[in-house]
Amino acid sequence: MGRWSPGITCQDVSKRHIIHGRVLAVIASIFVAKTIWFGAATASVIWSVHPTKVNQENHTNHVDSMEQQLDDVGHASIFQVDMELRIRQFQRRRLIRILNQFTNMRKNQRVIRELANQGPDGSHLVNQSISPVEVETTGPPPELAQLLVLEARIRRLRHLRRILLAKKAAARSRQELASLRRSPVKKTLQTVCGSCLGMCVVAKTYPRISQVVKAAKNWNDKEERTWLRDVGKHADKKYAEFQEVVQPWLEPFQPFIDYFWQAWIWRGFQRRLMAARERELKETSDIGVPNVALEDVAGIGSAKTEALEIVECLMAPARFASLGAHCPKGLLLTGPPGCGKTLLAKAIAATAAVPFLSRSGADFNQRYAGAGTTMVKELFATARRISPAVILIDELDYLGRQRGEERGGGLETDRAAALTQLLAEMDGFGSADGVVVIGTTNRPDILDKALTRPGRFDRKVTVPLPDVEGRYQILRKHSKRLVLDSSSKLIGPETPTAPDWMAWAKRTTGFSGADLAGLINEAAMAAAREGCSSVREHHLQVAYTKLLIGIPSGRHQSPAEMNVTAFHEAGHAVVNEVMRVSLGASGIQGFRTVAHISIVPAGGTGGVTQFADPEEASRIPQSRKVLLAMLAVDMGGRAAEEIILGQGQATMGAQTDIDMATRMATEMVAAGGLSKAIGPRSLQSGLAPSQALLSVVDAEVKLLLDQALSAARAALSRNGALHAAVAEVLIQQETLDGKAFQRVVGSFPVHPVRLPV
Template identity: 40%
Template sequence: MAPEKKTPPRDKRNNRTGNSGGQDPKGPGNGSFLSRSWFWLVLAVLILFGSRFFLGRPTDTSNMIGLNEVAQHVQNGDVNRIEVQGDLVTVVLRDGTPLRSRKETDQSLLETLKTLGVTEEQLQELPIDVESAPNNAAIFNWLIMLLPMILIFGFFLFIMRQAGGGGQNRAMQFGRSRARKLDNADRPSVTFADVAGSDEAKQELQEVVEFLKEPQKFAALGARIPKGVLMVGAPGTGKTLLAKAVAGEAGVPFFSSSGSEFVEMFVGVGASRVRDLFEQAKKNSPCIIFIDEIDAVGRHRGAGLGGGNDEREQTLNQILVEMDGFDSETNIVIIAATNRPDILDPALLRPGRFDRKVVVDRPDRRGRKAILEVHTRGKPLAPDVDLDVIAAQTPGMVGADLENLVNEAAILAARRNKRSIGMDELVESIERVMAGPARRSRVLTPEDRKVVAYHEAGHAIVMEHLEHADRVSKITIVSRGQALGYVMPLPAEDRTLKSRAEYEDELTGLLGGRVAEELIFAEPSTGATNDLERVTKLAKAMVTRYGMSDAIGPLQLQRGDSNPFMGLEIGEQRPYSEEVARRIDQEVRRIVDAAYIRARDILTSNKDKLVLLAETLLEKEVLERKEFLALIGKAQPSQS
């Protein structure tokens, strides 16, 4: 009896939310009438053309003759009478034999016989009976004229039924909300225990769940339930996962939607769907509404991307009105997610609408380890796996990257026919995620391999001799993705703030490969293209954004983020004069030249180590940190 009890509520929910996914495909409301209509229409067309082809044709064609033979029989006096019915001519001979023939529809039989040599006297003596033909041709002509109209009407009927998305009166449901209601058995199984690395965000959202579960606890102290919670964070940090955890933890209905679902090419549809969504939410209060990617409808109004009747702006206006329309007794919380908070309209962010702003930031080293523990839960790990080391080697990675990393490691272990995931697979998966799979099929000439080896050796030696640069974890000349080789850094710790000395050391390390090529081969190659791009961008940011130039001073002359509206940055005027622009160029040149000289000095004094390291790379292709330190004569520090 359980299935019969669950089915009616699910059908009612889908009819209320306008979701066609819950319709019974065999039910009368989902295409059965349409399929019957098309069946009868096709059958009528087949009957029409079939009857047009067969009707009016004689069934017996053995006695069919031509009109010239008819004229000969008339001239010979063999004809008793002639019967004409439409274009069918029946000739009865004197011995009673009937013969059939056909004439042109728009020509008289008499004129045709005269043309074929029959005289007037013979025609006057010949009895000709003319009968009215059945008006089948006119009927068929009318049907053929009506056929395109019937097809056009059927096509528009099909379009109108599909536009509604399901159920009865689909054409009238185009403005209904398409949010998915998750409740009871449909609620996601993800809980806060499955979310790691975002402790502060979890705490904020746990309070929201508690607000809805026990509102009287907070109402007794005069606390007001927040109307909106805006989750802000980089892509992949787990905003949607947190929303699923809220749906899994909350004991109230959960409406899930996306900002793009409100935007249509028809003006007013988005606002209508917003109204319908909030009406459903009020009927199911207390509940939670989740809008993913709210920047699709919530960006700045009046930005020149459409007039006052722009569909996106009308949808945003309706959202603002609905959020203000809640009374104190309506327990509805809106949770929205975006990775572009800078383009949201200020009216969305004021108190009374989105009261809380939850920042879902990139996880630190401890958070990355916790995320790895979540994603490796239930997977067989080898005894040599140290997740703390993996977390240290993945700075800047977010939850989606770490999930992909663990999945790549599992795929590698399965490909190697292993029963558990080892440290080797996890380390290699880091390289796959960061640089792509190894391309051992790429064949380089001996000269190119030598250039790549000296280039990467130059990077490694310069980085190891700088105080503030990241330590070298691994050196390889095996191609991955677009890189012919690379040096994997190993940061000592996650840093939020960076000093000028750290940026200067980073510039010096980036130029190490270019300087090594010039020292050994007396000319540079195109291998340093990406290094030079990063050097130029970083040096200019030091001058124009971070105020790290004594000549320019503590001024910010360039915005850190690009203009969110396409094309508007072209028309922006520079906030400084041509003289200041010239000084900026001079400072960028000075910073880069200073880093270049430092890298050249380091490699000149360690040229023998550079040659040894490059030749070893040509032989082994991959060097770990322990081997690298042994080659350059440095002892690995002991781990306490």
């Protein structure tokens, strides 16, 4: 059989030629069509954006004509925008190189003039009044104006690209939604009709394809034709007889067979293309413009102002460079966890419409030595290639810890090498490169000094916990997706019966943005668990209690235990109300109010009393008298137990209250300087206090706690009827919100007490 395997006959060879020819015909036609379309589109875009002259007037006219062509979102295509954006970015990099070289030329010329003015032997170096340096009179290079216009066009193209991508995604979503809504019968009929249409097309084109394949089969070299004639002479005769018998039966089904195997080949080709596209998207998944607006970041105070300045530098760096200003290379965001540092970095990139590259500090700690250094190089190389861009290094304290304290062997050495490479990369690019590095950390005290110096992280911004107004904005933002309790079943914070978000903002003092988002989500989950069709006020209260003290234990209290718990929690609430009235009588307005009382066991506690802080505008200073009032509120539960159970019969229910009061009293004495015996002196300055001084501190702390307990007893004794009424309502209802508590208080007069000075 020559060079062919013994199992292959002439029929197999003929079939192989036919199949190969048909496959090549289909693939070649698709490839030629795509090549012609891509080449024509690319040529049209390149022809439309090709710069004609270097002068400013023609360049501006050229940009204006392009804006007329592409600014219409309805007629622009994503391919045209992408192609022009790539060309504009190439032109921008070219202009930046020209400007950098122009700056170097000026620097060298200035050095030449300075050396020439120092005389032939440099003796005029000290006395610089002789032959002063000539003042430069040349203006800025013409490329600077071109760069300003080009950056404006690039910003427009980026914005237009985002609009087109959003429209494309919306159209795809509409198609998928329509496909899901279509009935199965209609979808089946559509598939069958499409298959029949494809079969008809194949049946019409089959004779032409057969002629092409037959011509291709006969177009072989002489050696193969000779071998095929000699070896397959007998097989051709047998195959011809077989075709005469079988061909009449196969001829009607041949178009269907051809359609199915061609569709199978085309489907496999599409799958390979999609797999390659998915791999590409996976590799570049961290490169893109985030879908976060700067308005979505609430409660960050002055950090947003710094963010807007970084956005302006990213959008028009040449405008700052033309005035001699250097845009910041780095922005260090510090603050407690959950305050929105990472979200702010994404919002900066999204507002400036620039690519966003994100890495965690732990990502640079790889399995192999030197991998972290390589990753830093690749990260900055990618950022320069797609500049302007934003690089986010989250949890920077892992990578940027102080060097010289390595205790982990090679792992720590590799981390230090990655940090050194990061320092070198941040020194290696200028503000005109359009790359801004943003680092986030909640431990700025352990960062390396070389990392935080000016020239690397130029700006250091603290993102604090949100204030009352910030918490209010965050709650409203996250509540937009909630179905709140309303007759119209509206969604969002403006429903007729929406919760009082300002009241909740006052109650959530110390909550971060992440905590508030968790509060809203827990409320929605509580409503879903109960089978409710909307989120109500008590669902927010359930979520709030769960976040503070834990999940309700479901344990049933005995009547005696419930009675003690009710009087204990009522003691806290009544003493707080008495202290508020007493401070108001002495001219101090704005003490905290009762927000919620519960005697439902949860998180290891039998009950809880929650307070709402006033607004920042009416917040009172924490003077000695105000802090003593807060201590009295903490001791209100212990005083209530002693009143109803008798002196010396109190329970362990006040353990947490006493612990909090002791900590506050110790801070007042040892750090705040609010003790008469100690005076304005801090024991937390690092110096070891003497034993005698510690004894005085203990005595002062005990004195403050005794005074607070006495004030709580006096408040409950003078307002016993109110105390009993609140406890009775708690026994009946188990929970009491702030408004219900104020209704009970309104039925009784509140008698103030005299606070110790």
